[in-house]
Amino acid sequence: MKPFLNRIAELFYHNHTEDIGHICFVFPNRRSGLFFQKYLAEIAGKPMFSPPVTTINDLMTELSPYIPADRTGMLFTLYELYMELYNNEESFDNFVFWGDMLLNDFDDVDKYMVDAKQLFTNIQDLKEIEEFYLNEEQIAVIKRFWHNFSYPSIDSEKKQDFISLWSILYKLYFSFRQKLSSKGIAYEGMIFREVAEKSKEVNRLKIPYKKLVFIGFNALTESERVFMEQIKKQGIADFYWDYNAPTLRDKFNKATYFMNDNIHRFPSAYDIGEPDIITMPEIELITIPSAAGQAKLVTRLLDEFIQNDYIPQTDKAINTAIVLPDENLLMPVLYSIPEIIDPINVTMGYSLQRTPVAALMDTIYEMQRHVRYSKGEALFYHLEVKSILSHRFIAAHAGIEGDTLIAFINKNNKTYLTSDELGKNYLLKLLFRNIRNEKEASGYLLSLLEFLLQNTHQSTENEEKEVVKTGLSSLEREFIFHYHTAIKRLKDVIEEHNIKMDIDTYFRLLHKLTSAISIPFRGEPLSGLQIMGVLETRALDFENLIILSVNEGIFPVKKVANSFIPYNLRRGFGMATTEHQDSIYAYYFYRMISRAKRVYLLYDSRTEGLKKGEMSRYIYQLKHHYQAHIKERIITYNIASNQAQPIEIKKTPDIIQKLSRFLSGGDRYLSASSINTYLDCPLRFYLQKVEEIGKEDEVTETVDGSVFGSIFHYVMQKIYDRMKGVNEEILVTADMINTILKDNSLMTAYIEEAFARTFFKKYKDPQPLTGYNYMIGEIIRKYIRQTLTADKKYTPFTYLRSEEKIELEIPFSPEKRVRIKAYIDRVDRHNGKIHIIDYKTGGDKTSFQSMERLFDHNINHREKAVMQVLLYCKMYALKHDTGEDIHPSIYLIQKLFRDFDPEIRIKQGNQYETIESYLSCNTEYTEVFNRCISEIFDPAVPFSQTPCTDHCQYCDFTGLCKR
Known part of the structure; x- marks a missing residue:
C-alpha cells in the first residue's frame, strides 16, 4: 500500500508536469514536506526543480508584514x-x-x-x-x-x-x-488573524504562488479556515485529507470530529486513487512494568524485524518508526538501538531542559533560593553544595579540592557553609556567592558557563572518542552554548525593559525559555530508522510502528492548559477546548496506524504515585469497539530472592596480627561498647573494629539519639565541674543544686555551648537555638532539671569527677592482657562508697538474671548498660585500688519522671536483689568477662553473623549480609 504522500506526489507530477514548480505545497509540519519531496524525486526519476514546500506557520509568516516576536x-x-x-x-x-x-x-x-x-x-x-x-x-x-x-x-x-x-x-x-x-512584530495568533482578515479583502493579500495545495491537515483554527475559504474562492487552492481508514470515518470515533466539515468545505480537485483501507494491521500489545524496560524491549523487537526481513538491508529503508509519546524516553531508546541498525534519524530533537547543564542550573537555583543569612553573611545549604560539587562538569574542574570540601562538610557536620569556607579556588569562588537580583543572576550564570566552555577541550580520535576528565563532548559543549545564548537573550530583554524581579522569577523565566529550545540531532532525515514524537508522524506512513508509553494520560496526553478564559466561555465563542485535544490525538493515533503492516503497542503497567499504569483508551477501543485481533504479550522480570549465605571470617594470621594491636604492647583499645558490638554480632565487630570499616561521614541535620546523649552528658559535666571549681572534690548539698535549678540563664548558656561543641561544630561561639533545635534544647533542659532533682535525694554527697578516662591492660588469661579504655560519666562518694554513675538516654534495663546472660550471643535483648557499668566498676577498682566499696548506678533518663531507681539488681531465686558493692560480684563477672575476651582472640573461633536478626535492624552492613 503506497504512503499517502507518495500518492499525492504521483498525482501532481502526472497532472502538472510542466507547472509543478509554481505550485506551493503546504503541510502541517516540515517532516511531511521533506518526505513529499523525496517521493516526488523518486517518481520523476530525473533532476527537476523542486516545487515550493512549506508549513502553514511559515506560509502565514511569509504572507504577513510582521516578524514573529x-x-x-x-x-x-x-x-x-x-x-x-x-x-x-x-x-x-x-x-x-x-x-x-x-x-x-x-x-x-x-x-x-x-x-x-x-x-x-x-x-x-x-x-x-x-x-x-x-x-x-x-x-x-x-x-x-x-x-x-x-x-x-x-x-x-x-x-x-x-x-x-x-x-x-x-x-x-x-x-x-x-x-x-x-514595532513590526507579532505573536503567532496575531499573524494568523492578520493574514485571514486580509484574505477577505479583494487584492489585499498577494499570494506569490500559482496554486496552494494543503495536504494532511485535520484540526483547523478559525483563522486557518477563513484563509483557506478565501483562497478557495479565488480558485488557487486545493485540499487533500487523510481520512481513508474505516476508523477515521467512524462517527463514534472522536478522530472524525473535524472530518465532515473539512471534506464539505474543502473538497479535493483530484481523486488520489487510493483503495479503501479495510483491514487492520497486525497489532501486538506488550505490557511491561518499566519505563526504561520499554526502551530495552525496542532492541528485541528490532532484532525480530531484521530476522523476519521486515527491515530491508538498505540505507534508503524508511519503513520503520519508533514513536515516543513520552519524550523522556528518547535517550534510553537511543542507547538501546542495536549497532546493526544504521542510519538512525531522530526527528524530535532533544529538549535543552533535559540536559546536564540544565540539571546544574536547577541545582544552583535551589542553592540560591535556600541561602540563609547570619550576621549579614550568606550561608549555603550543604545538600545543594554537595550536589553541585558532585556534578560532572564541576567535579572535573574542582578536582581534589571538591572531594576535600565534601569530606570537610560531612566530618564537621556543616549544615550551612559560608563563601569563605567554600571558595577554595577560582571556580568555587565563582560558584558559591550569593546573588540577590536578576542583574547579578545573569552575570553569575554567564561567567560560570563561559568558564566551563573556555576551560574544557574536546576529545580526539586518538582518545577513542572518550572524554578526558576535564573535557566535554561536542554535544555537551553545544548544550552549554545554547544555554549561554538563552541567558544572554534573557539578560538583554530584561535590560531593554528595565524590569526588576526576584531570583525565583528570574529562574522561572529562564526555565520556560530553555524548555522551548530543542537541540536538533544530526542525521539523514530521509533514510534509516525514524525516531519521532507523536506530532512528527502527521501525514507520514510506515510499515512497522513501535509506539511506546501507550498509557492513559500519556497517549492521549492529559494536559489542560492554564487559561484566563473559563471553559464555558471558550466553548461559547468557538475556541479550542479539551474536546478538541481529545479528537486531535485520536486522529493522530488512528491515522498513524491505518497504513501500517505491523504495530507494536508498549505500555507501562506500573502503578506508582499518580501513575495508574492504565493502558490507553485507544487499546480498549481497538479491542472492544473495532474487535481488532490483538496479540498480547506480558514482559516480567525474574527477581530471584536468593537465600543469603552465611558469612564466616576465619582468623587468618593477618587477622590475628591485627587483633594483637588490642593486646599488651599494642596501640589500640577495646571499649565496653566494642565488646557489646562483639556480643551483638562478631562479624560486625570484625568489620568495624578489626578492619576499621566505618559508615561514611554524613551531615546530621537533626539531633539523633547519640547527639542527644552527648549534649546531656556535656551539660551535666559543666554543671558539676562548676560546683567543684579547682578543688579535687566538692561536697554537694541540696542548696547548691537548688541554686543551679534557679539559674535558667546559666543552664541556657551550657545547653547552647553543648550544641555548638557536639552538634553544630561550625560555630566557634555558642549561638541561640531556634526552631527544632530550640525544642530539643528545652527537652534536654527538663531532663537536666529532673536529674538534678533526683540527685538532691542523695545529698550531701561528694562529687569527684565526670568523664574520667581510664586506660588499662587487663589480664584475661595467664599469658595475655587486653587493652581497655573507658570514659566514666560520673564518680561520686556517698555513705562511704564510691558511686560509678552511667547516664543512659536510651531504653536500657537495670535488672538482669545472671552474669552469664550479660555475655550471651544468643539473646536479643541483653542488659548492655549493666555489662558496661560493671566493667567501669572493675576498671575503677583496678586503677585506684582504694579498697573502698564501689557501687554501680545507672541513671535511665527516660524514667526520671516516673519510677526513678538507679540501683542495679540481679536475680536471686525468685526475686531481684540490689548489688550494693561491685566487689561482691567481681569474681563471677571477671570469669564470664575473661571467657568473652578469650573468645575474641581465639584463633579457632571465627567471626560469624549473629543468630539474632533483631540486631541487624540498624546495622550499617545489612547490604553486605543481605539480612
Whole structure:
C-alpha cells in the first residue's frame, strides 16, 4: 500500500508536469514536506526543480508584514501595559504566572478570530448581551459565567478583583496588539488573524504562488479556515485529507470530529486513487512494568524485524518508526538501538531542559533560593553544595579540592557553609556567592558557563572518542552554548525593559525559555530508522510502528492548559477546548496506524504515585469497539530472592596480627561498647573494629539519639565541674543544686555551648537555638532539671569527677592482657562508697538474671548498660585500688519522671536483689568477662553473623549480609 504522500506526489507530477514548480505545497509540519519531496524525486526519476514546500506557520509568516516576536520580550511588554492600565503596584514576580496565561489566551483569541470586545468586556447588564448579536449558545454560557459576578450584594474581595481585572482585559489586549504592531512584530495568533482578515479583502493579500495545495491537515483554527475559504474562492487552492481508514470515518470515533466539515468545505480537485483501507494491521500489545524496560524491549523487537526481513538491508529503508509519546524516553531508546541498525534519524530533537547543564542550573537555583543569612553573611545549604560539587562538569574542574570540601562538610557536620569556607579556588569562588537580583543572576550564570566552555577541550580520535576528565563532548559543549545564548537573550530583554524581579522569577523565566529550545540531532532525515514524537508522524506512513508509553494520560496526553478564559466561555465563542485535544490525538493515533503492516503497542503497567499504569483508551477501543485481533504479550522480570549465605571470617594470621594491636604492647583499645558490638554480632565487630570499616561521614541535620546523649552528658559535666571549681572534690548539698535549678540563664548558656561543641561544630561561639533545635534544647533542659532533682535525694554527697578516662591492660588469661579504655560519666562518694554513675538516654534495663546472660550471643535483648557499668566498676577498682566499696548506678533518663531507681539488681531465686558493692560480684563477672575476651582472640573461633536478626535492624552492613 503506497504512503499517502507518495500518492499525492504521483498525482501532481502526472497532472502538472510542466507547472509543478509554481505550485506551493503546504503541510502541517516540515517532516511531511521533506518526505513529499523525496517521493516526488523518486517518481520523476530525473533532476527537476523542486516545487515550493512549506508549513502553514511559515506560509502565514511569509504572507504577513510582521516578524514573529520573542515570547519573553512580549511578557515584559505586556507587564508594562498592564501597569499603565490597572494602576496597581503589582510586582513583575506576581504578574509573570498569569501574564504568561494571557499570552496564550490572546494567541487563542486571534487564531479563532474571536471578537475580543465581546469576550473580555465586563458585562454590567445581562440584557446588553443580545446587542452583541451572539447566538443562543454563546448567550447561555455567558449568562452562566457572569451569574455569580453580576449582583451588587456580592462583596467577595476576590470576585471584585476578578471583575475589575476582567474589565481591563480588552484594553490590555488592544493596546498590546498596537504596541507590537508599532514595532513590526507579532505573536503567532496575531499573524494568523492578520493574514485571514486580509484574505477577505479583494487584492489585499498577494499570494506569490500559482496554486496552494494543503495536504494532511485535520484540526483547523478559525483563522486557518477563513484563509483557506478565501483562497478557495479565488480558485488557487486545493485540499487533500487523510481520512481513508474505516476508523477515521467512524462517527463514534472522536478522530472524525473535524472530518465532515473539512471534506464539505474543502473538497479535493483530484481523486488520489487510493483503495479503501479495510483491514487492520497486525497489532501486538506488550505490557511491561518499566519505563526504561520499554526502551530495552525496542532492541528485541528490532532484532525480530531484521530476522523476519521486515527491515530491508538498505540505507534508503524508511519503513520503520519508533514513536515516543513520552519524550523522556528518547535517550534510553537511543542507547538501546542495536549497532546493526544504521542510519538512525531522530526527528524530535532533544529538549535543552533535559540536559546536564540544565540539571546544574536547577541545582544552583535551589542553592540560591535556600541561602540563609547570619550576621549579614550568606550561608549555603550543604545538600545543594554537595550536589553541585558532585556534578560532572564541576567535579572535573574542582578536582581534589571538591572531594576535600565534601569530606570537610560531612566530618564537621556543616549544615550551612559560608563563601569563605567554600571558595577554595577560582571556580568555587565563582560558584558559591550569593546573588540577590536578576542583574547579578545573569552575570553569575554567564561567567560560570563561559568558564566551563573556555576551560574544557574536546576529545580526539586518538582518545577513542572518550572524554578526558576535564573535557566535554561536542554535544555537551553545544548544550552549554545554547544555554549561554538563552541567558544572554534573557539578560538583554530584561535590560531593554528595565524590569526588576526576584531570583525565583528570574529562574522561572529562564526555565520556560530553555524548555522551548530543542537541540536538533544530526542525521539523514530521509533514510534509516525514524525516531519521532507523536506530532512528527502527521501525514507520514510506515510499515512497522513501535509506539511506546501507550498509557492513559500519556497517549492521549492529559494536559489542560492554564487559561484566563473559563471553559464555558471558550466553548461559547468557538475556541479550542479539551474536546478538541481529545479528537486531535485520536486522529493522530488512528491515522498513524491505518497504513501500517505491523504495530507494536508498549505500555507501562506500573502503578506508582499518580501513575495508574492504565493502558490507553485507544487499546480498549481497538479491542472492544473495532474487535481488532490483538496479540498480547506480558514482559516480567525474574527477581530471584536468593537465600543469603552465611558469612564466616576465619582468623587468618593477618587477622590475628591485627587483633594483637588490642593486646599488651599494642596501640589500640577495646571499649565496653566494642565488646557489646562483639556480643551483638562478631562479624560486625570484625568489620568495624578489626578492619576499621566505618559508615561514611554524613551531615546530621537533626539531633539523633547519640547527639542527644552527648549534649546531656556535656551539660551535666559543666554543671558539676562548676560546683567543684579547682578543688579535687566538692561536697554537694541540696542548696547548691537548688541554686543551679534557679539559674535558667546559666543552664541556657551550657545547653547552647553543648550544641555548638557536639552538634553544630561550625560555630566557634555558642549561638541561640531556634526552631527544632530550640525544642530539643528545652527537652534536654527538663531532663537536666529532673536529674538534678533526683540527685538532691542523695545529698550531701561528694562529687569527684565526670568523664574520667581510664586506660588499662587487663589480664584475661595467664599469658595475655587486653587493652581497655573507658570514659566514666560520673564518680561520686556517698555513705562511704564510691558511686560509678552511667547516664543512659536510651531504653536500657537495670535488672538482669545472671552474669552469664550479660555475655550471651544468643539473646536479643541483653542488659548492655549493666555489662558496661560493671566493667567501669572493675576498671575503677583496678586503677585506684582504694579498697573502698564501689557501687554501680545507672541513671535511665527516660524514667526520671516516673519510677526513678538507679540501683542495679540481679536475680536471686525468685526475686531481684540490689548489688550494693561491685566487689561482691567481681569474681563471677571477671570469669564470664575473661571467657568473652578469650573468645575474641581465639584463633579457632571465627567471626560469624549473629543468630539474632533483631540486631541487624540498624546495622550499617545489612547490604553486605543481605539480612
